[in-house]
Amino acid sequence: MNDRVLVVDALSAGRGQRATSRDSIGSGPRTVAGVLEKRGVSCRIHRVEDLLSNNRKMTGYDVLAVSAMTMDLAAVEQLVRTWRRQSRHGPVLVGGPIASDPLTLLREVRPDLVVIGEAELTLRELLDADALASQCNLEDVRGIAYLSPHGPKITAPRPLVPPDRLSDTVTPSTTRIVDYATYQASKVYVEVLRGCSNYRRPSMRLPNGRLCNECGNCESEDPMTRLDCPQGIPPGCGFCSVPGTWGPPRSRSVESIAREIRELVQLGVHRVVLEAPDFLDYFRAPYPLTDPCHPRANLDAIRSLLSTVTHIEEFRNGSCHLSIENIKACLLDDRVAELLSELLPGSRPNIGVETGSASHMKRIGKCGSPDDVIRAVRTAHAHGMSPFVYFIYGLPEESPESVAESVALMRQLSEAGAGRIILYGFQSLPCTAFDGFPDSNRNDPVASALRKEANRINLSKKEDYVGRLVRGIAAEPSWEHFGQTIVYGLENGPMMTVTGGFSPGTVVTVRVTSVVSPSLLAGEVIPEADTAGRH
Structure with missing residues (x-):
């Protein structure tokens, strides 16, 4: 061709x-x-x-x-x-x-x-x-x-x-990363594994009439049994298509992942994210892994991967930053937190809780409980990490009671050490159990209550940055602030806007001067000679 x-x-x-x-x-x-x-x-x-x-x-x-x-x-x-x-x-x-x-x-x-x-x-x-x-x-x-x-x-x-x-089949191009204008400042995702281990299913009646008959397959100790649902309900959280589309987790080899990352950073990438529906599923158990919480994370496999990648010269000298995102709360224990804090200090893993109601969480097919999330955030915080926690408004069977529990949980998680509360609106997706439910309405008073609390918490967290020096990478001109440039924190830091024009990929040190919004800070670029010993 x-x-x-x-x-x-x-x-x-x-x-x-x-x-x-x-x-x-x-x-x-x-x-x-x-x-x-x-x-x-x-x-x-x-x-x-x-x-x-x-x-x-x-x-x-x-x-x-x-x-x-x-x-x-x-x-x-x-x-x-x-x-x-x-x-x-x-x-x-x-x-x-x-x-x-x-x-x-x-x-x-x-x-x-x-x-x-x-x-x-x-x-x-x-x-x-x-x-x-x-x-x-x-x-x-x-x-x-x-x-x-x-x-x-x-x-x-x-x-x-x-x-x-x-590992032999998934061979993403590295040379084509340069086609992205802001690739040097962007988070570049490198696939670590495909699929999800959550083979639980929603228990509520679905738009197509299907209803869990409590057969017990989702709780079976046999991983093959969990694959089958007599009612034909797609596996996983009702809003998510990952297990139904990609199946149980399949992990790439350390060698294939490290080779891809090495080539990317040599081309000028500064921020690499190890992409997975749950990073802690990495080689956690033989295929098919269909239990979201058992066995525990495979620390030997995770250590091998992180040690290999962080020994690449660009990560060792601090010019590049490696991070992970999605993990399940039920898998984040002291062992895992200690390992992550050792090899990825200051990490901010993402934990999905979706709803603050334990009963609602179970009915939407989510594994674990709100208490698991609180414990996980406290454990991470004790090891120097500040996880981001995700909620969803407009979920099926959302009620004033579940919303009140979500607001209360947001506050508990903030006090436990969460670095940010992220709120999404529910969207009905094809090939999910919740296909056919109405999408969320941003103007709904319920959504407003959750958004108000999330914004309050995030503004408070952002105020802690004022006066601090943050190392970042210039990305693109600001859409809303003429004559300013958007800068992203290099080490899981915040999004900032600074006066002046900077080429994409320019590494700068920013003194944060004010909070613009729950997701944006303002700052001034400090000459490198003025920052010695002050980070």
Whole structure:
């Protein structure tokens, strides 16, 4: 195949412009580029907003490959319309989480191909058959959807990549990281494992009429039994599609992860995040691991990974920073906290609690309890860590009582040492147990009460930064503050705005002068000569 492929990162773009996660670069588009590179296909990655604001950047490409989430449908529609006006015959592929609803994609966007689930093996088969450049029989290609002359066609699902083949199969491009304008200042996510171990399920009645019959499979000691639900309820938390789409956890080898990170930091990446639905699932138990809390985390495997990566020169000399994000509260014990504080000092892992009600937590399919989260935050804080804790408003069966419990839990977690409270609105997603429930309403008084408390806590936490010196990396001009630059803290620090123009990737020291909002600080850049011994 001699065509040039334009890989489009539309993740979190919504209607065409990212309002949040602007400092994040996910691994999906680089994974697509890696498959193309292995087959000798020329490609580049562009953000969707860059293409929509300057469609001349599409010139010279023959194939459009888009990675997006369900929330990004409007941006993908707009992109494909623009592409087809410029390149009438260039095929369009769409994949990523948005592909979990292929019929909507085919109806609204009308791409040539939808790649469902894991993309690597499907893309390889399509490239080997030259399916992107010629007409061929697609019926035998598993894991795709397309519009046939007789209507929408969804082929048989493709089996997941076996655990022992994952490290050789997942080979994201590192060279294409330079296609992102702010890559030197961004959090670059490196996939550590796929899948989730939470094979519990919601117990409430679902929109499609399904209801847990209390068969006991979700609590079975047999990991294979947990895979099966006689009622056909998707596994995991009701709002999440990870276990239903990606299955139980499958971990990449230390060697493959370290090699990818080493290449990225040599190209100028400063912030690396080890990406996983739960980092503590890393090689925790033989496949399939379907118990979210037992056995305990595999400290030997985690130590091997973190020791190898942190011994890369750029992390040893402090020019780069390594972090983890998602972990389950039930797995964070003193052993884990001690290891993380040793190898990743000052970490701020993310812990999802979603609701402060123990009964509500169980009914939505969440593992553990609010008490587990309080214990985990206290344990982390005792070892010098300040976890971020996630809540969701607008969940099914939310009540005034559960909201009151959530507000009370926010306060307890703040006092226990949580570094930030993060609040999301519930969104019904395809292939989840909660598909069909109404989305949250931001204007609902319930949402207002939770948002007010989260903002109060976060403002208080931000005020602690005033007067401190924070090492950060310049990213991009501020949207809202003319003549200022957005700076991200290098070591899990806050987002800041400073006066003046700085090139992306410039490392600066900022004295925090004020709190602008619960998520933004203002500061002034301090000359390096004035900061000796004062960090």
